[in-house]
Amino acid sequence: MKKRFLSASLAVILTASVVIPVSMQEVRAANETSSQVEVKEESLSAKEFLDLTVTALTYQHGSQTMRQQIINQWVKGEELKDLSAKIKRDEAARILVRALDKEEKEATLAEYREKANKLGLFNGLSNSETLSKQDAVKILNNAKKLQNGVNNEGVKEISVEDFMKNPGSFGYSLSPDGNYITYNAEWENRSNVFVKKMNDDSEPVRVSSSTDRDIGGSFWKDDNLLYVKDKGGDENFHIYSTSFNGNEEKDLTPYPNVTVGLLSGLEGVKDEILIMMNKEDAKVFDVYKLNVKTGKTTHVAKNPGNVSSWLADRDGNVRVAVVSDGVEGTVLYRDSEKDEFKPLIEIEAGDDVSPFSFSKDNKYIYATSNKGRDKVEVVKYDLEGKEEVIMSNSEVDVSSVLYNAEKDKVLYGAYVTDKLHYQFFDEEFEKLFRKIQNKLGVPESELGINDYNKEMTKFIVSVSSDTVYGKYYYYDSTTDELTEMATLSPWLNPEELAEMHPISYKSRDGLTINGYLTLPKNKEAKNLPLIVNPHGGPWARDMWGFNPEVQLLANRGYAVLQVNFRSSAGYGKEFLEAGNKQWGLKIQDDITDGVQWAIDQGIADPERIGIYGASFGGYATLAGITTTPDLYAAAVDYVGVSNIFTLLNTIPPYWETMRDQLYERVGHPEKDKELLTAASPVFHVDKIKTPLFVAQGANDPRVNKAESDQIVEALRARGVDVEYMLKDNEGHGFRNEENRIEFYNAMIKFLDSHLKK
Numbered sequence: 001m002k003k004r005f006l007s008a009s010l011a012v013i014l015t016a017s018v019v020i021p022v023s024m025q026e027v028r029a030a031n032e033t034s035s036q037v038e039v040k041e042e043s044l045s046a047k048e049f050l051d052l053t054v055t056a057l058t059y060q061h062g063s064q065t066m067r068q069q070i071i072n073q074w075v076k077g078e079e080l081k082d083l084s085a086k087i088k089r090d091e092a093a094r095i096l097v098r099a100l101d102k103e104e105k106e107a108t109l110a111e112y113r114e115k116a117n118k119l120g121l122f123n124g125l126s127n128s129e130t131l132s133k134q135d136a137v138k139i140l141n142n143a144k145k146l147q148n149g150v151n152n153e154g155v156k157e158i159s160v161e162d163f164m165k166n167p168g169s170f171g172y173s174l175s176p177d178g179n180y181i182t183y184n185a186e187w188e189n190r191s192n193v194f195v196k197k198m199n200d201d202s203e204p205v206r207v208s209s210s211t212d213r214d215i216g217g218s219f220w221k222d223d224n225l226l227y228v229k230d231k232g233g234d235e236n237f238h239i240y241s242t243s244f245n246g247n248e249e250k251d252l253t254p255y256p257n258v259t260v261g262l263l264s265g266l267e268g269v270k271d272e273i274l275i276m277m278n279k280e281d282a283k284v285f286d287v288y289k290l291n292v293k294t295g296k297t298t299h300v301a302k303n304p305g306n307v308s309s310w311l312a313d314r315d316g317n318v319r320v321a322v323v324s325d326g327v328e329g330t331v332l333y334r335d336s337e338k339d340e341f342k343p344l345i346e347i348e349a350g351d352d353v354s355p356f357s358f359s360k361d362n363k364y365i366y367a368t369s370n371k372g373r374d375k376v377e378v379v380k381y382d383l384e385g386k387e388e389v390i391m392s393n394s395e396v397d398v399s400s401v402l403y404n405a406e407k408d409k410v411l412y413g414a415y416v417t418d419k420l421h422y423q424f425f426d427e428e429f430e431k432l433f434r435k436i437q438n439k440l441g442v443p444e445s446e447l448g449i450n451d452y453n454k455e456m457t458k459f460i461v462s463v464s465s466d467t468v469y470g471k472y473y474y475y476d477s478t479t480d481e482l483t484e485m486a487t488l489s490p491w492l493n494p495e496e497l498a499e500m501h502p503i504s505y506k507s508r509d510g511l512t513i514n515g516y517l518t519l520p521k522n523k524e525a526k527n528l529p530l531i532v533n534p535h536g537g538p539w540a541r542d543m544w545g546f547n548p549e550v551q552l553l554a555n556r557g558y559a560v561l562q563v564n565f566r567s568s569a570g571y572g573k574e575f576l577e578a579g580n581k582q583w584g585l586k587i588q589d590d591i592t593d594g595v596q597w598a599i600d601q602g603i604a605d606p607e608r609i610g611i612y613g614a615s616f617g618g619y620a621t622l623a624g625i626t627t628t629p630d631l632y633a634a635a636v637d638y639v640g641v642s643n644i645f646t647l648l649n650t651i652p653p654y655w656e657t658m659r660d661q662l663y664e665r666v667g668h669p670e671k672d673k674e675l676l677t678a679a680s681p682v683f684h685v686d687k688i689k690t691p692l693f694v695a696q697g698a699n700d701p702r703v704n705k706a707e708s709d710q711i712v713e714a715l716r717a718r719g720v721d722v723e724y725m726l727k728d729n730e731g732h733g734f735r736n737e738e739n740r741i742e743f744y745n746a747m748i749k750f751l752d753s754h755l756k757k
Helices: 008-016 024-031 046-057 064-074 089-099 109-119 133-148 160-164 427-440 548-555 573-577 586-600 616-627 644-649 653-665 673-679 681-687 705-717 737-755
Strands: 170-174 180-187 190-197 217-221 224-229 238-242 249-251 260-264 272-277 286-291 297-301 307-312 318-324 329-333 342-347 353-358 364-369 377-382 387-391 398-404 409-416 420-424 447-452 458-463 471-476 481-487 500-506 512-518 528-532 559-564 604-614 634-638 692-697 723-727
Touching: 046 064, 046 089, 046 133, 064 089, 089 109, 089 133, 160 548, 160 737, 170 217, 170 447, 170 458, 170 481, 180 217, 190 224, 238 260, 260 307, 272 297, 297 318, 307 353, 307 653, 318 342, 318 353, 353 398, 364 398, 377 398, 387 409, 409 427, 420 427, 427 447, 427 458, 427 471, 427 481, 500 586, 512 548, 512 586, 528 586, 548 559, 548 737, 559 586, 586 604, 586 616, 604 616, 604 737, 616 634, 616 681, 634 737, 644 653, 644 673, 644 705, 681 705, 692 705, 692 737, 705 723, 723 737
Parallel strands: 528 559, 528 604, 604 634, 634 692, 692 723
Antiparallel strands: 170 180, 180 190, 217 224, 224 238, 238 249, 260 272, 272 286, 286 297, 307 318, 318 329, 329 342, 353 364, 364 377, 377 387, 398 409, 409 420, 447 458, 458 471, 471 481, 500 512, 512 559
């Protein structure tokens, strides 16, 4: 092999085997180069040492922003003012102690140096005060061994049932007066609604009796408890009322093939709420008043055929409508329900403006918007459409907003980079949040405010992380008492579960791709079988947190790679639109590049790569085994798309207003016929040689059963044996406990048979 000459810094990377070059091209060049590379002895600058340390001890190899955020955690205040100066041993010690999360009460550089010596970080080094590149290699190898701290024996196998059975009581919320608490818990293998009186020793009362389907969610209307449920996964959700003893349940919207959504709880209006239903026209949603005692509905606003969302003011009057042809649209406004709607804000192609509340005096409208910008921000409009920006983030979209109607104020906005982060706009609320956070001793990314009473004195809060499914607490700010209420899946020990690492890498055409890598607990991150798990959507994203199926795979010894490929939501308009008409093309390249990144680092065994995804992730699974058939040794398609033409022909009727947007983002069946033919896996089954397992719900309204039938029939026609699991009582994914358990048992058996030979 012809020898190549590399820069000194790249040579260090090759020698260390813990530091990876930033670009995929450099990685491949490095792997093709002889390991006999001479390194010139020279001192290392602080900047060079920090760059090498970030690359060695984290998986952030593509995002300069995330790399800098990590460095900011290691270097504080006035430390290391001159990054071009030579790094000193004690300065390196301070960085490494922090990087390894070993910092305690160290205050001086001498104390950090003493800690580093105790940890063995400087073993094998000379006593020089400055560090050379070779010194850095030895230090980082020592740090990597300490960071890994594994004996390569893995952990005990946990049953599929323990990961996939119903996790216990969840979804805690308070009644408006704060005197009752509701939650979902299992009864007859289905999630049902329970009510418990606060500060009372009486037993919780079950108020729903569903045996066919999990309750989808519940909410209060004054002292009335309501819940929603569909049938067999058809996503036609109805609203039900229930008495407190569960003896009387009533479907308040008993209309076939109709789905219902809540628009407004109509605070101050007795027994009535505003709902949206596609009762008159399956394609669009009108607004109705619903009497929660009698079930009587009154028509409030007629949808002319292009209204995608409605907004009621604080008095319950419908005064905002967003109309759209799927690509462009307008926010309409009217002074009263007697007036005609008039244009307020124009929405151009690619823009999104989503009003979510009127101000207390009904003179302003709060919304999230990326109009005229790349990222989604929190904004406030006056009634002439003039905008005031409340919150923005230069790196990512604002992901959620907590607006309090009583205070008439945005309390916080949240955004997700590596993890969830908050930006507060109410000093009093932030103090309360930090007090609860300190009591629980968790990072802000793991704490959520789930519910509170009208006076904001009683709170339901939750804690969740990558290894903690979830814990619920009740906090009373008047007594400062915090009470634990429930732990999800308490039979799972967080100490036996796997950590999820935020990652980044560069795609082949230079985009920064973010994602997450979960490594098996107590296993060396070397030559592992890997499952790449593309998310659904594709206009969604993976986030850091607890994921039962990822934990199941990691428990079985698999590394799991989750990639936020182009078209993923949350990273701005430009990144999302970079995936337009790129199904099976650049989107798939991003996934492939992620797999190659894991292989090039030595984490993944190239002979034992599997791909598994649901919905669009199922499509990406099929696209992966048709476009890169040699890459994957096993594939699992869960409610995935096989034929884009039939997908577009079978969308739910109430997606019809989004059809032009689908054509814009995916492709037009006539204008882009060649593109969609090339991108539809069903037409390329002759390329498939990867063992395939397909799972489908018969009632799926999004990805029709025919999507799975087509790919299975086409392969069987070629004499290829395909494992196919079809459930008659499921829709877009399996929600019934027994079906989940059966599916994941079958999937693990399938993957093990092909990836653990």
